Amino acid sequence: MxxxxxxxxxxxxxxxxxxxxxxxxxxxxxxxxxxxxxxxxxxxxxxxxxxxxxxxxxxxxxxxxxxxxxxxxxxxxxxxxxxxxxxxxxxxxxxxxxxxxxxxxxxxxxxxxxxxxxxxxxxxxxxxxxxxxxxxxxxxxxxxxxxxxxxxxxxxxxxxxxxxxxxxxxxxxxxxxxxxxxxxxxxxxxxxSPLPFTPSHNFIEDLDEIPFFDYDLCDIDAHNANLVISSFASEKAKRSFHVMTSRGCPFKCTFCASHAVHGRDMRYHSLERIEADFRILKEKYGGDTMIFQDDHLMSDKTRVKAILDILKRLELKSVYQSGLALYALDRDMLEHFYAAGVRQLVLAVESGSQRVLKQLMKKPLKFKVTQQVAKDCRELGIYTNANILIGMPGETKADMDEARETLRELGSNWFHINCASPLIGSEMHEVSREKGYIRGETLGADYKVAAVETEDFSIPFIQEMQYLMNLELNFVHNADVKLGEYKMALAGFDNVIRIKPDHAFAWYYGALCHKGMDDRESCAAYMEKFRQYAKDPLWARYCVDFGLDPEATEPMPPPENYVLPEPAIAPTEQAVA
Missing domain, CATH: 3.40.50.280 (Cobalamin-binding domain)
Known part of the structure; x- marks a missing residue:
């Protein structure tokens, strides 16, 4: 026309x-x-x-x-x-x-x-x-x-x-x-229509056919107002740009539906194109941080190293918003990330139960690989956020208890505990629908609200377990606190306080960090805040569960014979008959 x-x-x-x-x-x-x-x-x-x-x-x-x-x-x-x-x-x-x-x-x-x-x-x-x-x-x-x-x-x-x-x-x-x-x-x-209709994809095989993205459509500063990465304690960017250097993912994780849009075959932008784009984003738009959103960035390790070399050459920071495939993050690869200035990675851990990983999620990952990646990241000085899902169809309380025990020893800096959501297009959704497990809103669901209820667990149980795991992994058994990395731990607790000022556990374990750093004045101030908010009935209950004394004058680490608390609701209460 x-x-x-x-x-x-x-x-x-x-x-x-x-x-x-x-x-x-x-x-x-x-x-x-x-x-x-x-x-x-x-x-x-x-x-x-x-x-x-x-x-x-x-x-x-x-x-x-x-x-x-x-x-x-x-x-x-x-x-x-x-x-x-x-x-x-x-x-x-x-x-x-x-x-x-x-x-x-x-x-x-x-x-x-x-x-x-x-x-x-x-x-x-x-x-x-x-x-x-x-x-x-x-x-x-x-x-x-x-x-x-x-x-x-x-x-x-x-x-x-x-x-x-x-x-x-x-x-x-x-x-x-x-x-x-x-x-x-x-x-x-x-x-x-009652007649069969099968839609089909129309992919661009060579992604370089798409010109430099039209970032001029956006108000860049306004779009930087509340980035997902702004909740991460260790990444401070001045001007960030989201990028996607590939499309597709060959894996068949049961909780994922990305293949519905991008397919399972990998397609790429060339390295020359990537460098040219990054240079424009830096020199024309003032970008200092690239936020990668590839579904499977690690599909070609040689290519990833070349991209990291580009970032290093251009003196650009980078953040990886999607969890990276852990099997590809061997020590050599992590050293390349570190050499390119990467100081934080999101780890797609998903579960601490090997049975859940293999049989229920169909994720090609052995937990010992996850442990090695977390260990190597800590030794190199790379902060790690571990993504965890609970509430998969077929998952049992025994699986969750195993996950709680193993994840305590993982050594990741922070955990994001999410409720498995039956995304439309995923195998999890098909299974949940066929077995009548879906009880909540699926098309409007997010990873904070459970929507699946099985013979093994109810929705209230999963919601409670999610928060218990958050408290025990990020606060009570915080790996940085255990290792005496008090400054690092305190940054995480202060980030929580920034978002939720009445978080009693963040104040308590922040006080523990100040105590470890021999800052008695700050320790006392944080404890006073803890005592103030611990009076709330919700926090009072969790203080009992985890053995925190609201009358204490100084914080104490959990005892060696610590026993993980149980959710207040029985696993199958309100569950499927």
Whole structure:
């Protein structure tokens, strides 16, 4: 088509609207001029839209705008809206832009309802425009999307990666006819037809065909306001940029659904392209930190070493937001990371039970490898965050008890304990659905809220176990405290206090660190805060469970004969009959 096409890209909030309006007491919040505190959504750069924009602009006459509502709600001075639908409609009605096509993304399960609300709001404001959706959730759950009245606002949903399908949509003479006939797009008619319909991917094999991502679509500083990595104690970046140097993952971990969008075959940007991109991000945009979001960065160890050499040569810091495959992190590889300035890694540990890893998660990892990686990282001076999942279908209390015991000795600096979530498109979801295990919200679920209940455990039990493991691994048995690395441990505790000022355990073990550093004044001040917050009934209960004395004048480490406390709820209470 000869006329310029205008596209509007919309990114809904990555957290639920309920959690935004009524934040839990353990999340980072922002207070607005209306006097209320709101949960801060992550403001990571929307790489999918940046890639789509770059690809379209390479060969087409298009004008593209981006509205990332994660950023917009942070900037808003007040929030007088009762629904996300109303907020989106209000933002769009005064927009000085008349788009031909509006695209809405949905990458994560917690944003599912926001995705539907956004589509419905767009339809209300732009009744005659072409509205499309895409991302991880619509790809895997297009039938569920179209079963919702709000989901029917979408003319079509893209199946998998969108560069080529969106390009073909823009150039089509009859766009709605193209959507109806293309196997790369799913319409309501196709999704609900009794006739079989099998959508298909349309991948770009050579990722260098996608030009340098269109970072100019974004307000970079606003997108740096609340990065996921900002919760990590040891990484302080001035200006960060998300990057993705490859697509695909060959592994078949039962809890993962990334293959639904990117496939299982690996595809790459060339090393020359990566270096050129990093140089632009540093010299033109002032970037000092690259945040890698590859699903399987470690697929080619030689390539990873070359990327690390590029980072070192350009004097760039780097963060690896997705857990790296531990089998590839041998001592030589870790030394390359360290030489490139890497001082923190997220370890995809997943479980401390070998049975759970092998049989339930189908993860090709032996726990002894995890132990060696954690040990090598500590010796090299690389801070480690270990990702843990509990509540897999088939997991038992004995498995969880084994995990608690083994993880205590892992030596990782910090643990992120998550509830296994049955992501649409994952094998875990298929198993959970077939066996009737799903009890909570799946399309709107996150890793903090359990949604699976089996013969072996109830949802309340998993929620309680999650928090007990958080307290015992990060506080009571903190590896840095055990090893006398008090300054490092204190940084972690102070980071918790920054987010949750009334965290009694953070104050108590912070006091223990000050005691170890012979700072009596600070120790006493932290203990006073501990005694203040330990009066809360919730903390009072956990103090009893873990043997913390609210009347103590100074903190004490756990006794050598320490016994792990049990959850207050029986494993199968409220569980499946």
């Amino acid at each position: 000869s006329d310029m096409t205008k596209l509007l890209f919309l990114t809904p909030m990555h957290i639920t609207f309920e959690s935004f309006k009524n934040p839990a007491n353990n999340v980072r919040c922002i207070q607005k001029q209306d006097g209320r505190s709101y949960n801060l959504p992550p403001t990571d750069l929307p790489l999918g839209f940046l890639s789509l924009s770059a690809y379209l602009k390479k060969s087409l006459d298009v004008e593209i705008r981006l509205l990332d509502f994660n950023v917009e709600v942070v900037k808003a001075q007040a929030f007088p809206f009762e629904t996300f639908h109303d907020y989106v409609a209000d933002q769009l009605k005064d927009l000085d832009f008349d788009p031909d096509i509006i695209g809405v993304s949905c990458l994560f399960s917690p944003s599912y309802q926001n995705f539907l609300d956004t589509g419905a709001a767009v339809r209300a404001v732009y009744p005659d425009k072409l509205i499309i959706g895409g991302g991880n959730v619509p790809t895997s759950a297009y039938q569920e999307v179209y079963s919702e009245a709000r989901g029917q606002a979408f003319d079509a949903l893209c199946y998998g990666e969108g560069e080529v399908p969106l390009h073909d949509l823009v150039v089509a003479e009859d766009r709605k006819r193209y959507l109806s006939n293309s196997p790369n797009w799913i319409t309501y008619k196709n999704a609900t």
